[in-house]
Amino acid sequence: MPRIQPLPDLLISQIAAGEVIERPASAVRELVDNALDAGADSITVRLLEGGVRSILVEDNGRGISDDDLPLAFRRHATSKIHNLSELELVETMGFRGEALAAINAIADCSILTRTAQAAQATLLHGQSGDLSPAARPKGTTVEAKELFYSVPARRKFLKSTNTELAHCVEAVRRHALARNEVGFAIWHNGKLIEQWRAGSVQQRIADILGSEFAANSIDIQHHQGPLQLSGSIGVPDIARHRADMQYLYVNQRHIRDKSLAHAIKSAYGDVLHGQRQPVYALFLRLPPQLVDVNVHPCKTEVRFREAREVYHILRSTLTTALATPRAHADNHTTPAEPVNTDAAPHYQSSAPAAGSAAYRPYPPAAIGARHSVRELQTLWGSGRQAAAQQRMHELDDTGERFSLISALPDRQPFHAAGTSRNDSEDGIDDDSNTPWPLGNALAQLHGIYILAQNHRGLILVDMHAAHERIVYEQLKNDLTTDTHTVTAQQLLVPVSFTATVVEIAVAQEHADTLRQLGLELDRLSATGLSIRSLPQSLANADATALARTVLAELEQHGASNVLEKAQNEVLATMACHAAVRANDSLTLPEMNALLRSMERTERSDQCNHGRPTWKQLTMKELDALFLRGQ
Ligand code: ADP
Numbered sequence: 001m002p003r004i005q006p007l008p009d010l011l012i013s014q015i016a017a018g019e020v021i022e023r024p025a026s027a028v029r030e031l032v033d034n035a036l037d038a039g040a041d042s043i044t045v046r047l048l049e050g051g052v053r054s055i056l057v058e059d060n061g062r063g064i065s066d067d068d069l070p071l072a073f074r075r076h077a078t079s080k081i082h083n084l085s086e087l088e089l090v091e092t093m094g095f096r097g098e099a100l101a102a103i104n105a106i107a108d109c110s111i112l113t114r115t116a117q118a119a120q121a122t123l124l125h126g127q128s129g130d131l132s133p134a135a136r137p138k139g140t141t142v143e144a145k146e147l148f149y150s151v152p153a154r155r156k157f158l159k160s161t162n163t164e165l166a167h168c169v170e171a172v173r174r175h176a177l178a179r180n181e182v183g184f185a186i187w188h189n190g191k192l193i194e195q196w197r198a199g200s201v202q203q204r205i206a207d208i209l210g211s212e213f214a215a216n217s218i219d220i221q222h223h224q225g226p227l228q229l230s231g232s233i234g235v236p237d238i239a240r241h242r243a244d245m246q247y248l249y250v251n252q253r254h255i256r257d258k259s260l261a262h263a264i265k266s267a268y269g270d271v272l273h274g275q276r277q278p279v280y281a282l283f284l285r286l287p288p289q290l291v292d293v294n295v296h297p298c299k300t301e302v303r304f305r306e307a308r309e310v311y312h313i314l315r316s317t318l319t320t321a322l323a324t325p326r327a328h329a330d331n332h333t334t335p336a337e338p339v340n341t342d343a344a345p346h347y348q349s350s351a352p353a354a355g356s357a358a359y360r361p362y363p364p365a366a367i368g369a370r371h372s373v374r375e376l377q378t379l380w381g382s383g384r385q386a387a388a389q390q391r392m393h394e395l396d397d398t399g400e401r402f403s404l405i406s407a408l409p410d411r412q413p414f415h416a417a418g419t420s421r422n423d424s425e426d427g428i429d430d431d432s433n434t435p436w437p438l439g440n441a442l443a444q445l446h447g448i449y450i451l452a453q454n455h456r457g458l459i460l461v462d463m464h465a466a467h468e469r470i471v472y473e474q475l476k477n478d479l480t481t482d483t484h485t486v487t488a489q490q491l492l493v494p495v496s497f498t499a500t501v502v503e504i505a506v507a508q509e510h511a512d513t514l515r516q517l518g519l520e521l522d523r524l525s526a527t528g529l530s531i532r533s534l535p536q537s538l539a540n541a542d543a544t545a546l547a548r549t550v551l552a553e554l555e556q557h558g559a560s561n562v563l564e565k566a567q568n569e570v571l572a573t574m575a576c577h578a579a580v581r582a583n584d585s586l587t588l589p590e591m592n593a594l595l596r597s598m599e600r601t602e603r604s605d606q607c608n609h610g611r612p613t614w615k616q617l618t619m620k621e622l623d624a625l626f627l628r629g630q
């Protein structure tokens, strides 16, 4: 019969360390946590052999006084909280006082530290507890050598040097992304491998997530009640196969949260292709009382008091951000390519023909590469919208095929509420000067692409993909929210067509569902159906082909499923069906009408399958192609 015995202290620490220090990267994370908690604004991490041989973290923080130093490696000894109420308000990364003890239990540790008041630095050796005078400026250096030397079982689980190094670097990146005011450097085996200088949030995001992300992301700024949400989310085009560039922070702490990850993923739902993973760096801030950080051994999970609100705010903010057409933002010149109207006269001289809207650069006041959602909405909903509508009416006569486009309802939420901004404040003096973000159509290429020119250069539009999205959004818009019914339009002359026995059976069995989709079909005979109404937005579509497509879809999915889960799918099919196809030839006014409605349609930057609908080739990129100015 085994006896119950208390474990020796060292073994207790080693067991506890197993929870917190899994691999070198966990120690790196804890040591950088401590440096940040000490108020450092410069942190250097030096690693040998992926951190397994040695991890050294140097900071310029406030240091540890000689009185406190002997307690630093003691378990459950901390300077950060003293009681329960302080735990509830904790704003530091650490608060349990166990990281240094855990690292010291599995490695050969030392601390070299000096406060501003101290006459000299002090060195504490972890194993022996020996203190000795030493030299260094204010700040702290913690070194951990020979990780897991005392726990060979754990050492066996370590991966290659490169893998461990990658994890260590990732641990520092996670901190660095949320701490743009702190400079970081990482050395490996004596070589500087990463360096991020203190700077703006934008700069840091670009440093960590790369310039491609920086150039293809949407700024998020949202305050609601006590919650602040900020950061950047990647446009759907730069989504990845793996979920490896998703950074979510709560009060500057990097966390994993299944529910919030789901909120984000679902905001991308209608614009992301298949299994692709969005890229984002998002920072939630809320008062410490509203979040419990003490729920996970590694502190990588938190619990929210108002979890549902947080979920909802995150999801709705991102959904709105992703729905807003981006041409409006892209049309503003990036700081890297300042608008200089004097320097670019030759681009201006190729002005569009009379009668079409002239373009011109936005005034410098509007410059900014990336715009907050709010700015975008204001831009989108301002006087430009009225001008757009006016213009739509002019185009109506000639762009008949897109008459559905002019029927697009005003998207109320995107109007700048209650403002009557005057146009010149917006940089637009009159209608003829309205710069269309997607430019003026020039031609159609091989029956597939529309070529257009805006002040930045060339716009290429996949016309089917774009139109498909417009019709789809229109159909979704037409769904009355309470009855889930698509607004129908009765046909003056019903259209009859020869139908199969199956089609007729499906039409009769699912008559109600069809009506909800805006389609009324009557049985004419044993081999014929007649169409009495079509969805209002598809009134100009090929009625027979549309009816057949929907009947096939209904047969496949079954009616109940169509109305609940697959309704959007059926609408998407209808949209695909009604959209212009390859080789449909479009007139310039039709092409312009399509561009204008893209500018006004939510999610129009992606087709219904998540692929991009348009691309910009700037004059700079074109010049580079031709080696101009080199
Ligand atoms: P915790 O961070 O939870 O308090 P740690 O074991 O990580 O626990 O650290 C113990 C204590 O050592 C901290 O509370 C802090 O007072 C001190 N300390 C550790 N690292 C540093 C550092 N880099 N600069 C200043 N003080 C430090």
Ligand code: MG
Pocket: 030, 033, 034, 093, 094, 095, 099, 100
């Ligand atoms: Mg700590």
